[in-house]
Amino acid sequence: MKWTETYIPTLREDPTEAEIVSHRLLVRAGFIRKLAAGVYNYLPLMQRVLLKISRIVREEMNRAGAQEILMPVLQPAELWQTSNRWETVGKELMKMKDRHLRDLVLGGTHEEVVTFLVRGEIRSYRQLPLNLYQIQNKFRDEIRPRFGLMRSREFLMKDAYSFDANEESFKISYKKMIDAYFGIFKRCGLDTKMVESDTGAMGGKAAHEFMVIVNTDGGENIIFFCDNCDYAANIEKATSIEPAAQEKAGSRNRLQKIPTPQMKTVEEVTGFLNVPASKLVKTILYTADGKTLAALIRGDRQINETKLKNILKSINLEMADPLTVQKITGAEVGYAGPVGLKGVKLIGDKELLLMTDFVTGANEDNYHLINVNLERDFELDLVEDIRNASPGELCPQCHKDRLKTAKGIEVGNTFMLGTKYSRALNATFIDEDGQEKFLIMGSYGVGITRTAQAAVERFHDSSGIIWPVPIAPFSVEVLPVNIQDEKQREAAFEIYNGLKDNKLEVLLDDRNEHAGVKFNDGDLIGIPLKLIIGDKNLKDNKIELKTRCNNETILVDRGEVQEEVTKVLRKLDKK
RNA sequence: CGGGGUGUAGCGCAGCCUGGUAGCGCACAUGGUUUGGGACCAUGCUGUCGGAGGUUCAAAUCCCCCCACCCCGACCA
Numbered sequence: 281m282k283w284t285e286t287y288i289p290t291l292r293e294d295p296t297e298a299e300i301v302s303h304r305l306l307v308r309a310g311f312i313r314k315l316a317a318g319v320y321n322y323l324p325l326m327q328r329v330l331l332k333i334s335r336i337v338r339e340e341m342n343r344a345g346a347q348e349i350l351m352p353v354l355q356p357a358e359l360w361q362t363s364n365r366w367e368t369v370g371k372e373l374m375k376m377k378d379r380h381l382r383d384l385v386l387g388g389t390h391e392e393v394v395t396f397l398v399r400g401e402i403r404s405y406r407q408l409p410l411n412l413y414q415i416q417n418k419f420r421d422e423i424r425p426r427f428g429l430m431r432s433r434e435f436l437m438k439d440a441y442s443f444d445a446n447e448e449s450f451k452i453s454y455k456k457m458i459d460a461y462f463g464i465f466k467r468c469g470l471d472t473k474m475v476e477s478d479t480g481a482m483g484g485k486a487a488h489e490f491m492v493i494v495n496t497d498g499g500e501n502i503i504f505f506c507d508n509c510d511y512a513a514n515i516e517k518a519t520s521i522e523p524a525a526q527e528k529a530g531s532r533n534r535l536q537k538i539p540t541p542q543m544k545t546v547e548e549v550t551g552f553l554n555v556p557a558s559k560l561v562k563t564i565l566y567t568a569d570g571k572t573l574a575a576l577i578r579g580d581r582q583i584n585e586t587k588l589k590n591i592l593k594s595i596n597l598e599m600a601d602p603l604t605v606q607k608i609t610g611a612e613v614g615y616a617g618p619v620g621l622k623g624v625k626l627i628g629d630k631e632l633l634l635m636t637d638f639v640t641g642a643n644e645d646n647y648h649l650i651n652v653n654l655e656r657d658f659e660l661d662l663v664e665d666i667r668n669a670s671p672g673e674l675c676p677q678c679h680k681d682r683l684k685t686a687k688g689i690e691v692g693n694t695f696m697l698g699t700k701y702s703r704a705l706n707a708t709f710i711d712e713d714g715q716e717k718f719l720i721m722g723s724y725g726v727g728i729t730r731t732a733q734a735a736v737e738r739f740h741d742s743s744g745i746i747w748p749v750p751i752a753p754f755s756v757e758v759l760p761v762n763i764q765d766e767k768q769r770e771a772a773f774e775i776y777n778g779l780k781d782n783k784l785e786v787l788l789d790d791r792n793e794h795a796g797v798k799f800n801d802g803d804l805i806g807i808p809l810k811l812i813i814g815d816k817n818l819k820d821n822k823i824e825l826k827t828r829c830n831n832e833t834i835l836v837d838r839g840e841v842q843e844e845v846t847k848v849l850r851k852l853d854k855k
Numbered sequence: 856c857g858g859g860g861u862g863u864a865g866c867g868c869a870g871c872c873u874g875g876u877a878g879c880g881c882a883c884a885u886g887g888u889u890u891g892g893g894a895c896c897a898u899g900c901u902g903u904c905g906g907a908g909g910u911u912c913a914a915a916u917c918c919c920c921c922c923a924c925c926c927c928g929a930c931c932a
Binding site: 431 | 926
């Protein structure tokens with residue numbers, strides 16, 4: 281393509297709308313333009329990237345035996361009511377009504393639709409296993425869209441659904457998808473880490489996420505992993521082993537109520553009493569589907585609401601409002617404690633079992649209790665793991681090494697759905713033994729648009745994007761320093777046409793601009809390889825070949841450009 | 856949904872406090888000079904000042920309502 285004939289609206293300044301680097305670069309380099317909050321136009325360069333990623337995804341999915349289909353975006357509400365996700369997914373669903381006031385949904389995922397589809401067609405185990413996938417725009421009514429394509433309301437996704445007759449067969453299907461996913465991201469130039477994740481509103485037995493590790497603000501997810509074994513999980517799922525309490529049987533001093541005027545937060549209280557936060561137990565009131573409960577956790581830990589939600593099997597879990605807190609504890613927020621607390625279930629974190637003589641609120645304004653002990657002073661209704669793991673704790677799998685954390689961008693996920701949807705929609709088949717059984721399902725997603733942005737978040741420098749070769753919008757950019765110069769112009773077109781004949785994707789910057797503009801724009805849009813055609817080198821019949829990733833420059837003879845480009849591209853691709 | 860902020864030319868912004876001619880830079884157009892890292896000269900074009908209502912002789916500016924967008928939080932298949 282010639283630049284003058286392509287729609288590449290680059291910006292000289294950083295867009296103010298963008299916060300993280302990948303979002304800024306995609307806007308600035310002319311890849312995307314916002315239409316509304318969380319809704320984007322994909323411009324020619326972006327579309328080329330998306331097509332490349334999609335192509336890789338297709339090839340790997342097909343290789344894994346999946347078949348491409350295309351399902352409707354528009355879906356009847358009844359399907360979602362049948363699976364109960366009309367309720368559980370609730371506000372994330374993009375809902376609408378047609379002229380007859382019938383409820384419709386813009387699909388955010390297709391478990392219901394695909395299950396409905398196969399239930400009429402799959403009757404025998406002989407037709408299994410089956411894996412159907414599609415690449416399509418998805419809709420989610422995000423509470424707060426942000427970070428460009430990272431959390432948008434309409435986005436491009438590959439979703440696949442597997443159907444198996446039994447667990448053994450399902451395991452094979454699931455493994456095939458995992459292998460395909462590693463292959464997909466690797467071919468996109470991205471290293472991914474697979475982590476255990478919560479199943480969330482998707483339901484089912486277990487789930488995994490594929491993370492691109494970044495060290496920028498774009499990494500929205502925190503993952504925990506062990507270097508000694510293969511344990512890896514996201515923060516919602518991660519657990520840990522706390523070293524056994526050294527002085528569990530330690531002192532048990534007399535329970536005391538002491539004044540803590542205006543001290544409400546963990547920091548204030550522990551600072552005032554001069555004890556570490558780990559000696560305090562915070563009591564946090566929650567409302568779960570209308571019922572109030574108290575969650576207890578060590579002062580320096582954080583409640584993991586996903587774990588709590590799962591334990592309670594609740595749909596809506598939120599912190600209780602100040603009025604409720606006042607009503608239950610008899611004190612304002614900041615003085616809640618378990619001793620003498622009536623009318624709510626007490627759910628304690630496992631770690632509490634290791635604590636003695638701790639500090640809690642006294643359920644009275646401006647007072648806390650010290651030397652509080654379990655059993656002696658109060659009892660828990662439930663003891664569970666309800667906190668986030670912390671870096672440095674022991675790995676729950678091998679018990680040998682300490683957990684580390686990293687920030688990641690989720691680009692893919694896989695769910696072991698079991699029979700959740702087949703049961704809800706009554707999708708059965710007749711097995712070998714003549715019995716009617718529910719299909720065992722899995723679902724598998726790759727965020728195409730998000731993968732593209734993750735690549736930018738992962739690969740960029742102060743000048744712009746550095747696309748991995750396999751997903752770059754073009755492989756080569758031809759840059760004549762001065763297009764007005766007849767010789768440069770002639771050489772540029774000769775090389776451009778030659779590369780095109782060699783089936784390379786090449787962009788010719790034929791704009792009548794200063795060299796600086798073209799260099800800067802070239803760096804910004806991140807084409808892996810630049811061929812610079814300038815006066816000085818052309819006199820010696822040389823062309824300058826420059827890589828985007830490390831600014832390596834070599835001079836090659838004009839006649840050998842084609843071979844040299846192929847060679848360098850191959851080398852870059854291997855990286 | 857709660858808190859904070861912004862909305863003026865295609866983009867980035869000033870003007871608003873203290874009401875009275877709507878401005879700057881970039882971009883764009885024409886002509887000319889330039890061309891190895893965001894050129895220069897000259898001329899020119901570009902506006903429902905987010906929307907509706909109110910106060911006033913007079914509103915971008917003051918008051919009220921609404922909308923959109925951004926940031927923090929809650930949320931996140």
